[in-house]
Amino acid sequence: MTAPSARRVVITGIGVTAPGGQGAKAFWNLLTDGRTATRRISLFDPAPFRSQVAAEVDFDPVLSGLSPQEVRRMDRAAQFAVVTAREAVADSGLAFETVDPRRTGVTIGSAVGATMGLDQEYRTVSDGGRLELVDHTYAVPHLYQYMVPSSFATEVAWAVGAEGPATVVSTGCTSGLDAVGHAADLVREGTADVMVAGATDAPISPITVACFDAIKATTPRNDDPEHASRPFDASRNGFVLGEGSAVFVLEELGHARARGARIYAEVAGFATRSNAFHMTGLRPDGKEMAEAIRVALDEARLNPEDIDYVNAHGSGTKQNDRHETAAFKRSLGEHAYRTPVSSIKSMIGHSLGAIGSIEIAASVLAIANDVVPPTANLHTPDPECDLDYVPLTARDQLTDAVLSVGSGFGGFQSAIVLADPERRSR
Template sequence: MTRPQRRAVITGVGAVAPGGHGREAYWDLLTAGRTATRRISLFDATGFRSQVAAECDFDPLAAGLTPQEVRRMDRAGQFAVVAAREAVEDSGIDLPAADPARVGVSIGSAVGCTMGLEEEYAVLSDGGRTWLVDHSYGVPHLYGYMVPSTLAVEVARLAGAQGPVALISTGCTSGLDAIGHGVQLIEEGSADVVLAGATDAPLSPITSACFDAIKATTPNNDDPRHASRPFDGRRDGFVLGEGSAVMVIEEAESARRRGATVYAEILGFAGRSNAFHMTGLKPDGREMAEAIRVALDRAALDPGDIDYINAHGSGTKQNDRHETAAFKRSLGPRAHEVPVSSIKSMIGHSLGAIGSLEIAACALALRHQVVPPTANLAVPDPECDLDYVPVTAREHRMERVLSVGSGFGGFQTAMVLGRPADVRPKPRPARRAARRPARKEAA
C-alpha cells in the first residue's frame, strides 16, 4: 500500500498527567521510572476493593483557567483545554492567522464528564435520598456535563476551530482513535491543522464501584507505589488514572513551509474489533495482531522496521498475555528483538485518555531517543517473555515506533509513528541473514 500524498505530523504536545504538570514534567517522570500511583485522595475510598489511583495534582486557576472556565467545565474539560493550550504554544502555530474552516478538533473520552455528573447528582438527589431530583439545585452548565461532545467543543472554542469537530468515544482506545481520526482529516484534505488527543477524569465513586464489581482494578492498597505491575508475575489488576494529552497535528508540507519543529510523522493507523465479549479477550491476540498488520501496511513498513513498542500493558493477566501473543503473531521473530514497555506502570490507566498520553510519550521518545521503562517489573511472567524494559529507561536508536491499545467492547487499535525524514539517522547496515528461529506462538 502506498502512503497518502498528504501526510500528518505532530508539531506540538501538551499534557496534564499524574506526577507533574506539563509536557516536560511528564517526560521527566517517565524517564526517571517514577510511579505516580498513591492512595485515592479525591474522594473517600474507604470500603472500596481498590483504593489506589494515579491522580493529577491539578490546580485549574494556577494552570491558567479563569474562574468562569472552572465553573463551566468538568475536570476532564479543564484537563483538555490546559493540554491543548500547551500544545498550541509548543507548536508555535499562529491559529488566529489560520483559516478557521481548515482547523479541526478530534478529542477522545471514554467516560465524559463523570466527576461533574456524579457530584451534581449527589446535590440534586440530596445524597441519593431523593428519587425525584430537584433540577433547580443544578449548576447552570449541567446539560454540558451530560453531552460528552462539549469536551471537544471547549477545545474548538480555544482554537477558534470552525472545521470538523468530533468527540470519539471507543472505550480505552478513544485516545488513539481520536488521533487516528485527526490524521484522517489531514490526509483526506478536510483540515490542515487538527488539535487531537483525549481526556478523562474518572476518579469518582461510581467508576471505582464499577471496576470493583468486575475485579479489574488492583486490591494492592498497602503498597500503592508498586500496585501497577504490567507483565509482572504478581500483577493483580490495573490502577485507575486520569489526565489528558493533546497534540497539534498538521499537514506535513504546510508545517515545513512555516518552519515548524516536527516531533514525529504518523505513518499508519488501524482499528479492529474482536466481536467477542464486553470485557474478555481471546488469548491468541488475533484482532490486535490484525490491527498492527494493517497499520504497518498503511505505513508501507515491515515488522523489522519497528524499533520500539509502546504496549497497552494494563497489568491484568488476560491483557498482558493477549497483547504479548499479538506482538508475536504480527511481528514474528522481531517481537523478541524490539523493546516493549508500558507507561501505565507509572501513570496508571486513564481510560480513554491513556492512548493520547502514550502517543505523546512515543513522540517524546522519538525526539529524545529514550525508551521509557516498565516500572515495578521484578518477577517476569513466563508467559510474557519479551523485552519489557524493566525498571530503568533505556537509550535506544529509534526511527519508527508502534503504539497499541485495547478497550472494553473488543476495540483493538494500532498506530505507527516515525521520526521526521529530515532528522532520521542514516539507514542501519543490512541485517545479518541468520536470525533466531521463530518461537512458538502463544496459544
C-alpha cells in the same frame, strides 16, 4: 494544495496533563526516571471500596490558566483538555490566527465523559442519594454540558479558534488512539490542514471505582500504592485507575515545513479492529490486535523489522498482558523478541479513554529523545510474557519508529505507527 494521496501528517505540538506533574516536560521526566505517581485516592474517601489506589493529577485549574467562569462551566476532564490543548498550541509555535479557521479542526477522545461532574451533581440534586425524586434546582447551570461529551470538542474548538470538523471519539480505552488516528485521516484526505487532537478523562469517582470493583478489574493492593501497577509481572492483580489528558497539533508535512516548525514525528499508519467476541474478555491469541498492527504497518509502508519500540497497552491484568504478548509475536514475528516493549501505565495508571493519547505522547518523546521509557515495578516477569519489557530503568536507544497499541472494553483493538519523518524518508 498537495494532492490528498501524497499528504503526510506530522505532530508539531504536544501538551500533557498527567499524574506526577503537569506539562510534557514533567511527564517525560517522570517516565524516564522510572518514578510512579500512584497513591491512595485523595479525591474522595475510598475506604468503602475494594481498590483504593489511583494515579491522580495534582491540578489547580486557576493556576493552570482557567478563568473562574471556565472552572464553573467545565467538568474536570474538559478542564484538562482545554489546558492541555493550550500547551500543545503554544508548543507548536503555530499562529492560529494566520490559519484558515475553517480548515482547522478538533478531535477529542473520551471513554466516560464528564463522570466527575455528573457524580457530584447527582449527589447534590439527590441530597446525597436520599431523594428518590431529585430536585433539579440545585444543579449547576451548565449541567447539560456534563451530559453530552461533545462539549469537550466544543470547549477545545473555542479555545483554539477552530471552525472546521469538531468530533468526540468514544471507543472505550482506545479513544485516545482512535481520536488521533481520525484526525490524521482528516488531514491526509484534505478535509483539514491543521487538527488539534487528543483525549481526556477524569474518571476517579466513586461510581467508576465501584464499577471496576464489581468486575475485580482494579488492583486491591492498597497497602503499597506506589508499586500497585505491575504490568507483565507475575504478581500483578489488576490495573490502577488514572486520569489526565494529552493533546497534539497535527499538520500536513508541507504546511509544517513551510513555516519552519519543529516536527516531533509523523503519524505514519493507523488501524482499528473489533474482536466481536466479548464485552470485557479477550481471546488469548491476540488475532484482532495483530491484524490492526499489520494494517497500520502496511499504511506506514514499514516492515515489522523497522519498529524500534513498542508502547504497550500493558494494563496489568493477566488476560490483557498475555493477549498483547501473543499479538506482538503474531504481527512482528521473530522481531518481537528483539524489540523493547514497555508500559507507562506502571507509572501513571490507566486513564481509560485518555491513556491512548498519553501513550502517543510518550512514544513521540521516545522518538524525539531516542530513549525508551521503562516498565516500573517489573521484578518477576510472567513466564507467559517473555518479551523484552524494559524493566525498571529507561534505555537509550535509537528510535526511529514506534508502535503504540490499545485495547478496550467492547472488543476494540487499535494500533498507531509513529516515525521520524526525516529518518524515515532516508
